[in-house]
Amino acid sequence: NISKRPRTMCTESYMKDAFSKYADYLNDLNEKRERIVKASRDITMNSKKVIFQVHRISSDNKEEVLKKAEADLEAVKDQYISRLVKELQGTDFWKLRRAYSPGVQEYVEAATFCKFCRTGALLNLEEINATLLPLSDPSMEPLQINVLDYLLGVADLTGELMRLAIGRISDGELEFAEKICRFSRDIYRELTLLVPLMEDSTDMKTKMDTMLQSVVKIENACFSVHVRGSEYNLLGSSDPSSFLLGVPNLES
Amino acid sequence: NISKRPRTMCTESYMKDAFSKYADYLNDLNEKRERIVKASRDITMNSKKVIFQVHRISSDNKEEVLKKAEADLEAVKDQYISRLVKELQGTDFWKLRRAYSPGVQEYVEAATFCKFCRTGALLNLEEINATLLPLSDPSMEPLQINVLDYLLGVADLTGELMRLAIGRISDGELEFAEKICRFSRDIYRELTLLVPLMEDSTDMKTKMDTMLQSVVKIENACFSVHVRGSEYNLLGSSDPSSFLLGVPNLES
Amino acid sequence: MSMEKQFEDFRIQLEEAGNLRERIRAVVMEIESTTRLMYASFLLVHQSRPLSEVLEKHKTQVDTLKELYRRLAEILCACPGDYYRYHNDWRSETQTVVSLLAFMHWLETGSLLMHTEAQEKLGLNEEFALDIEDYLIGLCFLSNEMPRYVVNQVLAGNYDCPRKALKFLTDLHAAFRMLNLRNDFLRKKFDSLKYDLKRVEEVYYDMKIRHLADEDSTGDNGNQGQS
Amino acid sequence: MSMEKQFEDFRIQLEEAGNLRERIRAVVMEIESTTRLMYASFLLVHQSRPLSEVLEKHKTQVDTLKELYRRLAEILCACPGDYYRYHNDWRSETQTVVSLLAFMHWLETGSLLMHTEAQEKLGLNEEFALDIEDYLIGLCFLSNEMPRYVVNQVLAGNYDCPRKALKFLTDLHAAFRMLNLRNDFLRKKFDSLKYDLKRVEEVYYDMKIRHLADEDSTGDNGNQGQS
Amino acid sequence: MSMEKQFEDFRIQLEEAGNLRERIRAVVMEIESTTRLMYASFLLVHQSRPLSEVLEKHKTQVDTLKELYRRLAEILCACPGDYYRYHNDWRSETQTVVSLLAFMHWLETGSLLMHTEAQEKLGLNEEFALDIEDYLIGLCFLSNEMPRYVVNQVLAGNYDCPRKALKFLTDLHAAFRMLNLRNDFLRKKFDSLKYDLKRVEEVYYDMKIRHLADEDSTGDNGNQGQS
């Protein structure tokens, strides 16, 4: 005898009305998420292409390769990141983060990779976010890459640096390789401090393992060329500059 | 120039001395652990036999079966638990818990199972521990089963209760089956409150899932016999007592 | 800005977020412990304890919850955009809360607890809202208890319960089918709802073929509360 | 005693244990955060920063640790038999602590940090002791850093380091072999020590076949500190 | 041809293959979404809605599917040999399609939808055919819905349905047993068909022992739709 709700409430119709509202909500959300996932995929694909372009670098085409890469990166931003900007606002930044995070991470990876090759320094989050400002309608909250995605992107950067270092050593650019070595070590060390503070850090922890492997690979490659170089000096070669001339030499 | 430790420290010998101490420590620990694991295995095996003995129960041999089971259980305690008592003291109770826990859990399962069949009530931890007191040398800290192992053992009990219930229903002992049903539900409910407080509760969580399945199986079995019984009444049988006479009837 | 400086800034930001999260977690742990108690009392319905006793206890516990959600809202209103950053920290507990509220509501009224009603009960509102997916998932958990409930009610002699539960679950299932579910957690939960429905159908079937189901009580839409 | 009464008693006991554990965890989190900082400073040795700078920082951090272990001991001395009940809560952190202490000790003195020395450094004693297995596992972690260390020292021009590290690891490996390891975590860690040894052998080999290793410095048992 | 030229060609071909797959996936996603809708309408048969209503909706949806398969065929006919290269991309969706078509066909006619009939309904043909294994797996899915269907028909008072369903499943089962199934996915699905058969037998048994089954209606080959 506890309750005597009006009987009409117990027909299906009240459920139907409510659920059609829920359905609209879910449809809108899913469609937006789909669009964002698609944009994210495009960003990933095209950022990967930028990274691939940078790997085509060699001692004599640096400027040309980087220019193209930078232009491509700019295009990624204007064409694809701008699509994200249009979709996201307010609570979406966190609510839909998993939908766009892979793309943004890859973009961070590409952008920092270009920048390192150009200047030898790490592109800051603030700097990246500043380049995104013009994409936003001034009346709205602007899209800002969050710290977590930035750090996840930087974590992947070391893998590309490793590939780059192996390539540079082959090309005879020892100093550049050693610079990469120091830079990677710095990033690894700084991230060591931040990882435990990050939320959802399981991803990041596996990335840290991979990163350490990359750093060790770079160090070992540098070591290996270093001891060979030292032996060369021991052997009393008169022309140390002729050591490690790089592959182009072979074509002579 | 920071340090000038005497050179002799750097020979192997100082390491050897220390490590031979560590080796003794580890050997003693490992041997003790081995003995405990062995005792635990024996306890498990023989407790399982007690449980199996209880399952041989039927409506007409209850006393005989339980008497044998109780005697066997007493033997497990005197022969095997006593071996644990001799080995364990002080910090060992927790340090070596993983070595003896499986056996103790199975013993708790067997002891509570016998007791339930005898009295329909749950055998308490205090009561079990009281029976273990005589095994200990009075000068030493006595072996006490800890709450965690007790609860883990009680959790497994439901599985045996389920097997018992299915058997009892076959035997026509419906009331006994419904008693088991209520008892299992109570245990499940009480444990629900305790599980999140237990340390290392992952084990316990999977046990809770299994336990729920067991409870549901008991409930469904009772349901199924219940609706058949009700139909029997509907069909207007004149002798309701002849419903579910149990298997022995077949032999007539 | 140097690399070190930037990472130092990050450290500060992340530590602040960590502190906020600690405060959230403290509240959520209390919510969790309250729902645990609620669930334990709820389990008494399977024991066929008088409904009034169960419902009374339930109401006191809902008050406790309301206070806890107020504190949660307070913490998060300091950073409005970050609701979903920390959402994971309380969502599974909130889903359980919804399922308990909805089951009790059904026992009491025989009808479905609506999203707005659930918000009301917990003192939530537009600003700090009950996420709709959490609400829906909670409803699926509710359905998971149904098969056990109808079986136990029949054991307790309440032969009319399966029919009512089936009606309710059928309606709920039909309502859920209006949703366009992606291949995600909610979808999976919805699949489990189908199994619950199937199981309740079977229980009702077992009653019906034995003429144990009470066909005539169709005018009576209320629930156990009335009996 | 009724079932309910018993479980109610259990609840109280388990909650007390839970509270104790919360207090332990608070200290352990601080230990963890200190070791993280220590590890970050330690990583500078791969960058070939001056050893004195690294060691100085290290000493301050060890003081912090000592205070934290004092607090941990205080909490646990209230229930002496329960040391191993909660051991898991701090053991992995303590293993890391040992590995850092031992590496620094080796850098400073060229010799192995003994168990008693480690206890001293952390202010531990018989009553609240450093578990021997934790100490040994810590030594294995130490060895994991060796291959990277020798490679980086060679890159920095310290060609004598591989020989010294190899001597140390060989002795350590020989010492470990005296232990009768079961098929457990320590055993697995010891296997990794073998790989580290192998890798350092290879580095030394690479130096030696090129006559880059300094064979004559055998009288000098000290370490990088001296150079 | 130079190495460079060759790799340039490869680059183009690999990109073309990638694009093709993207286009296939787009169509398959639409098929998937259509079948989801179809399945939702199909579920109404469990609610005992008038068959005619359900069938009508179904027919419209089949038209949509037909158009989608036409587009899929168009894409793939451009590269004739690649049917099986991309087969995995649409096979599981197509199996669901078959199961829905076949269930509706059975409801309408009481007989099995043949492979050629299924192809016709989808506008497929020799060139872009319905894979036989996909067809067979679809039939197994169909059988999975049977137990629930008969239970619900009984609840709706249609006591004759179990007998008809049992006859159909028995025949289908016998037909499948003619095939020498290798130990793979299809075999596993076929095993599930046996369970469905067993469950339908049990429902028919329940009818029969209670004299609810209508033994005399043997002359009536049609189905529920007609009755």
Added chain:
Amino acid sequence: MSMEKQFEDFRIQLEEAGNLRERIRAVVMEIESTTRLMYASFLLVHQSRPLSEVLEKHKTQVDTLKELYRRLAEILCACPGDYYRYHNDWRSETQTVVSLLAFMHWLETGSLLMHTEAQEKLGLNEEFALDIEDYLIGLCFLSNEMPRYVVNQVLAGNYDCPRKALKFLTDLHAAFRMLNLRNDFLRKKFDSLKYDLKRVEEVYYDMKIRHLADEDSTGDNGNQGQS
């Protein structure tokens, strides 16, 4: 003996072992295919075909099996110690064989096929024996078919079958209870036997409350075939 000579010998021995296994596999595949056929004919008992027809076919197939086991024994008797080396290659097939033989034997005689009888039927003996665990697992498989069998027999009007099946399963269950089973697989199978028993009981009660079960037919040891 030279290294080359030794490895040449090995090559020959390994090839011989490989060939042996190939030959075993060839026979086992035939056994498997025969049991598949046997199982297919066996399924006819669910369709209530005359027992005599089923048994006749069965006997021919047993002869085939016997011949196959003779060939298997022949292959293995050439290398006496290797029974268990290759046991895994035929054990699951043999378990199925046992379950089929035992079911047919029960149909024919109403009693359990003993281990020695099973060996005889297959022409096995001490030298090439039937492994006990395989025999026991086979019996569990047999019990799994019982519930379906009794349901179908009742559908076919054989109301006495449930009582006989129940008697048989009860005895079998009691016999299994004598074993202290450690083996996990076998214990799990044994648990399923209990459920089969329960289901058969339910059918028996269904008969009994309707006074359909023939209580007086106790003098009749034969089975359905005769009635």
Added chain:
Amino acid sequence: MSMEKQFEDFRIQLEEAGNLRERIRAVVMEIESTTRLMYASFLLVHQSRPLSEVLEKHKTQVDTLKELYRRLAEILCACPGDYYRYHNDWRSETQTVVSLLAFMHWLETGSLLMHTEAQEKLGLNEEFALDIEDYLIGLCFLSNEMPRYVVNQVLAGNYDCPRKALKFLTDLHAAFRMLNLRNDFLRKKFDSLKYDLKRVEEVYYDMKIRHLADEDSTGDNGNQGQS
């Protein structure tokens, strides 16, 4: 068409498909066994056996392969659309084949075996083509053998080999860089190519700093076989 007729047709078709697959497997097993022999002979190049001897054997074996691929093509041309249906059955073997052909081709000519050349050698063509990914993966396997090969050539006194191998790998690496690889497996294989390149470089430098590498031999397009 009746249900029975249809399933009878299916049985035939499924058996045909099964037979087809068996026939394919039989050929693939022969291909596999031939490549194992080829690989065994190929390993002799590490032992510095005269190239002519190795190549001669190789050519005979390629003829065997050609015949096998002819048979494979024959089987598959009977069912034109099914190339990719069974592709998995021979792809890994074909990748090995490509790596062996390409290595031998490089030994003989110093240049890369083109895709069309590989097809020719195996008697493949547009109708039954060599899949591009298989070809590329084969090339990666080839590069994996290079480091060992140059080390052994140096041990055999062929100091010029590292330069040639380095030139070849550098070109191959550059060509691969033109591809935008998405495919995971291929990209991983490509990464390993980079390491092979690096190792070959190291050997080349070892030669160079000892003035062992013959810088002037640029006019010599042939390979080790000729020197």
Added chain:
Amino acid sequence: MSMEKQFEDFRIQLEEAGNLRERIRAVVMEIESTTRLMYASFLLVHQSRPLSEVLEKHKTQVDTLKELYRRLAEILCACPGDYYRYHNDWRSETQTVVSLLAFMHWLETGSLLMHTEAQEKLGLNEEFALDIEDYLIGLCFLSNEMPRYVVNQVLAGNYDCPRKALKFLTDLHAAFRMLNLRNDFLRKKFDSLKYDLKRVEEVYYDMKIRHLADEDSTGDNGNQGQS
């Protein structure tokens, strides 16, 4: 024989089998512990301890093993056909035994320990034989220690060791290639042998290009022990 009698017999037989296995396991645990000690002493060869010292200890340990295998044989000879029933219980330990025996034998004599010689050392014979696959896998384990061994020998100034080890491994590799290994564990182990060979080649290469390898010592078939 009655059903009860039969199951009583089974109970006894199953318990006997359990006891037998317990006894086997006890012996195998001792074998395992002995091999652990042997392996520890064996590791001293990497430290360049005098070979005579290492070999002496080894011989005592082999005697212990022999006694243990005698006990194992005793247990199993009581049930002749069951060698392979329990083979898994001791095979991995026996593989380690073989690898240690074979390495020591090579150190002492420079030649491969033959299968019959291994049997002799362990007191095995035709009745209780050493399984050939176990022997072969043991040889693969042996090769795994080679790379480390040659590196350490070079570090100890024994520049001639790589050449000898390479010769031995090359022969062993060639011998293995004669076997037609199926795609199983042994095949995988053999693949690892290839990597060991490659690494030893590289060390020999390092010696050779630096003119450290002693080319002229070809008349000397003995090994390090003698030099």
